[in-house]
Amino acid sequence: MARYNRSNSGFFQPFFQPFFHLFHARASTKLPRLDHHPGAPQACPHQMRSILPFPIRLTSSFILALLLAASSVTQAASSPPFEASLTMERAKASVARLAQGGNNGDNDYRGDFSASLEVKLFLDHMASKHGFKRSELDALFAKVNHVKATIQLMKPAPPGKPKNWQAYRDRFVETVRINAGVKFWNDNLDALARAQKQYGVPANIIVGIIGVETVYGRVTGNFRVLDALTTLAFDYPATPNRAARMAFFKGELESVLLLTRSEQIDPLSLLGSYAGAVGLPQFMPSSILNYAIDFDGDGHIDLRNSSADAIGSVANFLTQHGWQRNDPGTIVYPAKVAPHQAWKPLIDLGLAATLHSDQLLAAGVSSDVPLAPDMLFGLVDLQNGAQATEYWLGTNNFYAITHYNRSYFYAMSVIELGRAVRLARGSDLEL
Numbered sequence: 562m563a564r565y566n567r568s569n570s571g572f573f574q575p576f577f578q579p580f581f582h583l584f585h586a587r588a589s590t591k592l593p594r595l596d597h598h599p600g601a602p603q604a605c606p607h608q609m610r611s612i613l614p615f616p617i618r619l620t621s622s623f624i625l626a627l628l629l630a631a632s633s634v635t636q637a638a639s640s641p642p643f644e645a646s647l648t649m650e651r652a653k654a655s656v657a658r659l660a661q662g663g664n665n666g667d668n669d670y671r672g673d674f675s676a677s678l679e680v681k682l683f684l685d686h687m688a689s690k691h692g693f694k695r696s697e698l699d700a701l702f703a704k705v706n707h708v709k710a711t712i713q714l715m716k717p718a719p720p721g722k723p724k725n726w727q728a729y730r731d732r733f734v735e736t737v738r739i740n741a742g743v744k745f746w747n748d749n750l751d752a753l754a755r756a757q758k759q760y761g762v763p764a765n766i767i768v769g770i771i772g773v774e775t776v777y778g779r780v781t782g783n784f785r786v787l788d789a790l791t792t793l794a795f796d797y798p799a800t801p802n803r804a805a806r807m808a809f810f811k812g813e814l815e816s817v818l819l820l821t822r823s824e825q826i827d828p829l830s831l832l833g834s835y836a837g838a839v840g841l842p843q844f845m846p847s848s849i850l851n852y853a854i855d856f857d858g859d860g861h862i863d864l865r866n867s868s869a870d871a872i873g874s875v876a877n878f879l880t881q882h883g884w885q886r887n888d889p890g891t892i893v894y895p896a897k898v899a900p901h902q903a904w905k906p907l908i909d910l911g912l913a914a915t916l917h918s919d920q921l922l923a924a925g926v927s928s929d930v931p932l933a934p935d936m937l938f939g940l941v942d943l944q945n946g947a948q949a950t951e952y953w954l955g956t957n958n959f960y961a962i963t964h965y966n967r968s969y970f971y972a973m974s975v976i977e978l979g980r981a982v983r984l985a986r987g988s989d990l991e992l
Contacts, residue, residue, distance in 0.1 A: 675703045679795055683811060687818060704829060706788045711835045712798050715806075726943035726951060726970055733974040734981050738772045742982035745777040745868070752856060752869040760876035761886020766958075767875050769979030770965060774843040781841065781865065782834035790814040790837040790846075813837055816846035824861070840864025841871035844878075852878040882964035883913070885957050892959045892976055894932065896940065896952040899925025907940040912964060914939045914957045921954070928954060941969050 674680050680702060688695040746753065746768050753764035775781050794810040797803050817837065821828040833839040837846065844853055844864055853862045856873025864871050880886075898904050904924040907916060914937035921927070926940060932954070939960060943951040955972070962972040 674705050674707065674791055674795065675699065677795060680791075683794075683814070687815065691815075691819060693818070693822070701787075701828060702791070705791050706785070707796065708784065708788045708792045708835075711784065711789045711792050712796065714835045715793065716798050717800060723946045724944040724970075725946035726973070727945055727948070729970045730974055730977060733773050734977045738776055738978060739981050739985050741777045741779065742768050742772045742978065743985050745771065746982060746986060749868050749872060752872045756856070756872050756876040759873075760880045760884070762876040762879050762884055763890070763979075765979030765983045766879070766892075766962070766975065767872055767979075768982050769975035769977075770875050770962070771841050771871060772978050772982065773971070773975055775841050778841045778868070778871075781832070781843070782838065783832055784835050784837075785829060786817055786831045786833045786837045786839060786846070787814075787828045789833070789835055790817060793836070810837070813846050816850055820846050820849055841868065842875050842878075844874065848878065849874075852881055878965065879958075879961050882961050883957055884961040888936070888956055888958050889933070891930070892956055892962075893941065893973070894928045894930045894938075894954040894956075896921075896954045897927050897929075898952050901925055904940065908942050910939060912960050912967065914955060914960055916940070926952070926954070941973075943969060943973060 684693075684695060684698045684702065687693045687698060746764065753767060756762060756767060757764055771777055790810055790813050794807055794814045797807045797810065800806070817831065818828065820826075821831060831839065834843060838844060839846065839849065841864060849862065849864065853864060853870065853874040854877050855862045855870060857867050857869035859867075862870055862874070864874060902925075904921075904926045907921070907924055907926065910916075916938050918932040918934055918936070918938065921932075921938060921940070932938070936956060938954040938956060941953040941955045941959070943953065945951060953973075955969075959972055959976075962975055963969065965971070965975075
């Protein structure tokens with residue numbers, strides 16, 4: 562049985578958010594070799610010797626590599642030690658590859674992680690910072706597989722198809738999840754009651770999140786987490802935010818190595834989603850380290866097998882991300898918007914409630930439900946394809962849910978599923 566212990570990763574939300582969130586942004590773009598680009602100048606046929614220990618050709622790409630290397634020296638000087646060493650090593654390797662006729666990609670991954678320069682530097686970092694044995698890391702990563710499916714699943718959806726809240730909702734608020742949610746709620750009455758008392762998070766919200774995430778543990782993922790995270794950390798698909806996302810997943814990779822070591826889990830045995838999320842609540846490794854709790858009192862944190870630990874961890878996560886126990890029970894209020902659209906700038910102001918009811922009214926936003934003048938709200942738009950957009954006013958607690966998944970559709974699905982399960986239990990009571 563896998564067990565999880567809280568500890569300091571020194572980085573997640575990103576090594577990820579931070580080292581990362583390695584969770585969690587990538588902005589690097591791959592520079593083409595200028596001498597292979599149509600119309601580019603041809604390589605000089607003359608060879609010369611330089612201070613480098615190998616002959617070079619004065620091609621445009623080699624000159625580019627020298628410029629990049631010079632730039633890297635400046636960048637490394639202001640970077641953290643690990644990133645600085647990575648920058649310098651990448652620059653030296655780039656010059657060497659180009660001088661010998663190689664390709665100047667921004668990532669030297671070629672299908673074998675153990676041969677990757679960036680993987681080697683990452684393992685050096687894990688050994689020097691966290692005391693891992695380098696030989697054991699080498700042996701472990703020799704068994705790590707590249708997973709093409711994770712790359713395909715990470716690619717953005719093709720543009721053009723309009724967002725549709727009702728279609729999204731129907732995927733999650735449906736009979737199978739509602740029935741499974743009733744059983745989960747009845748089986749875990751004590752843990753849900755304790756979570757609500759301790760953290761102030763209602764049972765229906767916790768039940769809604771776990772139901773949307775994994776259908777109460779039925780679908781937790783069959784990818785080896787180490788494979789998925791390594792693939793995304795070093796071979797993330799080409800997107801505008803590639804650099805940031807790779808950093809995020811490197812952070813998650815760091816976290817999963819710390820997590821499995823502290824709990825004495827075989828890293829290759831840990832299964833999860835294609836993005837590396839684990840257990841009933843689908844926590845990323847850094848979130849396990851930072852927010853997961855032992856809620857069943859057995860001395861361990863086990864999000865894969867302990868419903869109590871999952872319940873307590875979800876409640877703790879929400880509390881740490883802004884959930885207010887003293888806010889009224891209503892999380893969202895239906896809204897009406899004026900035709901003059903002076904309210905449009907109020908949409909997408911960030912994942913926080915920042916507007917008073919008088920500000921909303923002045924901009925042309927109202928609700929048939931009385932709004933407390935001392936509460937804060939945010940304007941939420943739920944697009945419905947060709948149908949009319951729905952507008953809602955979200956409270957602090959609504960936005961706390963969006964920190965679990967940065968999506969209005971997601972937060973509303975959690976609320977709607979939790980409400981449907983509560984009603985299906987035959988009672989309007991929270992518990």
